[in-house]
Amino acid sequence: MKRINSNDIAQLAGVSRSTVSRVINGYSNVPEETRRKVMKVIKEHHYYPLISGQLLTGKKTKTLGLFWLGRAAIARDSLTSSYFMHVIDAAAQRGYLVLSCILDNLTEKHNINYVRKIFMEGRIDAGLFVGTSNNEPLIEELVGLDKIVGLFDFYHENEDVPNRLSVNFDRDSGEATIDYLYALGHRKIAVIDGDLSRLSCIHRHESYMRGLIKHSLPLQNKWMAYGGIVKESGYAAAKQMLSACMDDLPTAICANNDGVAFGVYQACEELGLRIPEDISVIGADGHENGKYTNPPLTTYSFDFKEMFASLVNRVIDTVEQKDNIPQSDFIPGHLVERASCRKIELL
Amino acid sequence: MKRINSNDIAQLAGVSRSTVSRVINGYSNVPEETRRKVMKVIKEHHYYPLISGQLLTGKKTKTLGLFWLGRAAIARDSLTSSYFMHVIDAAAQRGYLVLSCILDNLTEKHNINYVRKIFMEGRIDAGLFVGTSNNEPLIEELVGLDKIVGLFDFYHENEDVPNRLSVNFDRDSGEATIDYLYALGHRKIAVIDGDLSRLSCIHRHESYMRGLIKHSLPLQNKWMAYGGIVKESGYAAAKQMLSACMDDLPTAICANNDGVAFGVYQACEELGLRIPEDISVIGADGHENGKYTNPPLTTYSFDFKEMFASLVNRVIDTVEQKDNIPQSDFIPGHLVERASCRKIELL
């Protein structure tokens, strides 16, 4: 059974292929009657033009690539499913589809070729990258080839490159977290940093430090650790840090993100430290599971839906050659107070 | 800057487009020296043939559609991120990409047209559906149009339709669950069913009933409820059921899936019932979060990675016109014993 094409539709409707095409593409110079006649045949046969033909004439794919870096983090983090959904929804909103790839990194030859191929074969109008580390030559190459690229949490000072868009966490989350703890009376505050090859982790680290300095609080090595970005690494870092300073414990721990905070919970449990009675814990992200931990996790929360929508919309605006598109967007977060931080009575 | 095409490559390499194409497609009748000469130019210019041109000559898209039904369930369930990953990984394994869509249902006109369009426009070689309910006319239409369709948890007795593939949960999970509880000494067993428009929920219900009957246990209305498939609905069902039979509580509750079991946990907590001391709870699925609940959830677990790999591979085999492809596959689950079911001393 041969597939029906625009020629067949034209014949059935008694017009030329040109007219069929004009109707499909909504040209204004088609009289209402002709349009109706052609549409009738199109509907009857469930005819849709093949994109392969359309693409060859310069139409867009109306497809975004979504390149997800870091398989391990994805597998372990349930926030991720909502990320996927946010991207797909935001794109669908604008009539775009999403082609998803999961890759461990963007440095292995094999992965580089894979991504490059998807761009060069003309499968997508633009590509979104999530989980990039701070230096990605492939992305610069693609930008140089005039490919449109959207980056989550990957800011470039250079804003003169209109085909490189980004969305970022605000840069004050760390400071705001410290402010909150300070106001509760905490003076001995530990910080567990994330993966410092990621932009947001660097910014948050710097912001924590600004907060500590602002309040003239001590920056002590024994109260600092690198906790990665997942529960397991957060657990290991917290366990080691706390074990080493049991004689002089901090009264509060800032975890670079909620996954790490869950690891801190586990470490505290094993060390017999009650949260928040013995030690307060505060995270960052706004992870869904934070509502259900015991105690529920106080955290500096971000609206990921908003973040992805901002990125997707500006990328699509760029594809559609709109004007005055902001290249970067820093999304503000806000404190979500639950039950993992307690007030300290000051003497 | 114009894009380089096969003509340019041909000129640069001093051959015809035909030969360039032969090299790219790995034809055997190209002498090694010519091949090398052409490949050199191709590599140098990072040339990749546009798929639009290739498709028009009958090549496949090497892309699978993934149609995800039921936005609400996705948003709430963190298992979902691993589902996405399993599909994308299994497809990538075979050199296929995945185009993902999220839809509330397959019944609204708008959604039907959306899915139909993606198939008809030639964007994908086959489509996978997850979260379908038991009767989906659109799927039958697509099957009738010779589209290749892969269904998760949606079995058809009629196995004579080679372009309709499915993967399913084994049909003994309910019975095995009852067997387990019976062996622990439980005689008063409640069942919270899922969404009976889904095949697996029906099968599991029937299987629970078989188990109860086999052991001559009472099928009591007061110990039966419909709990949907997410935590919230499971909570509501359990709360209502338990509140209504506080004078004669079951000693164990079977939850249709783990999400529902988490709802049961919440209901029990509110009613002051300790798990497993006062009441045992067992789930089904093997949800990652079940490890972290208090107490950790005993459940009848399935390997979703295996399930999706089975479906993806058989769908791709069908696309590639291999022979003797099983249309359905029932994947066996197994009991994962954690701490939510206790032994009952029999008098």
Add this chain to the structure above:
DNA sequence: CTGAAAGCGCTTACAG
């Protein structure tokens, strides 16, 4: 072993 030619399904100036 290899090139010239036809053709895939569409859209879009062009001409009328």
Add this chain to the structure above:
DNA sequence: CTGAAAGCGCTTACAG
């Protein structure tokens, strides 16, 4: 307002 023609980038019989 509308049709005939050209062209997009590829692959594949066909002929030599």
